[in-house]
Amino acid sequence: MFKQTFAAMAVSLFCIGLLLGCKGEEAPKMSVASDDSGEYARVNDAVISNNDFAEFAKAKRESQPEVTFTDKAITDEMIATEILRQEALNAGIGNRPKIIEQIKRQESNILINTLMTEKFAxxxxxxxxxxxxxxxxxxxxxxxxxxxxxxxxxTEDEAKVVIEELKGGANFEELAKAKSQGPSAPNGGDLGWFKAETMVPAFADAVGKMETGAYSTEGVNTRFGWHVILLEDKRTTEQPAFDDVKQNVQQSLTRKTIENYVDELEGKATITRSDETKKTAEAESKEG
Incomplete structure (x- = not known):
């Protein structure tokens, strides 16, 4: 579970660039001073260097190539951002525990993004x-x-009662409207068309063994509760052609490569999990 979550996050950070949004105005772009370390602007005691401006402007223009941003518009945004940052710090916002935690998470994202880019670019x-x-x-x-x-x-007992009512000739849809505690109750428990892999394993296994038109004669237990299922229909779909899903296949291989990399790092790390964490992991593993 950890590897899958980490890999998904890593792939996401690896594939998604930084998006910066702001309206620009139509005008020629001005050149930036060649001295990267020189002072481009100053807000109180904070210096915005030529390099700071160049990097911000590059990211801004690359994120929205259809918009022409003037140097003045970008400079104004950087200055306004710095003013607000200083005001937030002066107000003590940067010392709040929740803010400190958010900053740590952002730092982690930046570090992981850089690692993934350098490792797998x-x-x-x-x-x-x-x-x-x-x-x-x-x-x-x-x-x-x-x-x-x-x-x-x-509860299982509630499921048994419903099954007995169905055996007695009760209408499944009406029973679902009256007794189901799930969000599909108003629609008579209708789940529409779905693939087995989109459902939790116990539910998917039960559906896969059922005949069309039949209902489950035993309650099906998942983390959501106890299900009584009616299989109304099933069909076989055509598998997608290779060229149509080539990009998805590439993402799958990328994810596998990253998971293998995480496996390698885990093998070198010393990891200690609490008993409660172990119990949770075991329960999730059984659920699928």
Missing amino acids: DLKFTDEELKTEYDRLIGLSDASEYKARHILLQ
Whole structure:
């Protein structure tokens, strides 16, 4: 779970650039002084160097290439930002524990982003590698889609009562409206069409074993509660062509590469988990 979460975050940071937003005005761009370390502007005792301006302006213009930003507009924004930053510090906001924690998280994101960029910026895969990964993913993917309703209850005993009512001829949709404690209750427990992998494992396993038109004769337990399921229909979908999902396959390989990298780092690290953390991890692992 940790590796998947870390990898997903790393891929996200690796793939998504810094977005800076502000309206610009149509005008020619002015040149920046060649002395990178020189003073470009000053706000009280804080110096904005030529290099500070050049980097900010570059990021600004690259993030919104359709807009022409003047040097004056960018300078005004930098000055306004610095004024507000100083005002926030003077107000003691920077000393608040929650703010300090947020700053630490931002620092972590920047560090990880830089690490991922330097480590994997040149990461490339051959068409053969991509095709192999595509075949693997297709093999893992279930082409089946299911249309089902469910009645969500808090206890197994409640599920047993509902099943007995169904055996007695009760209408599933009406029972769902009356007794289900899930968000789909007003719609008679309708879940629409879905793939098994989008559901928690216990629910997916139960649906995969059911016949169309049948309801579960035992309650299905998940972290959400106890489910009584009615499988209304199922169909087989066409698998996507390689060229249509090539980018997704590349992301999958990138994620695997990062997960392997995290595995390597974990192997070198000394990690201690509390008993409560271990119990939580075990419970999540059983749930899927």
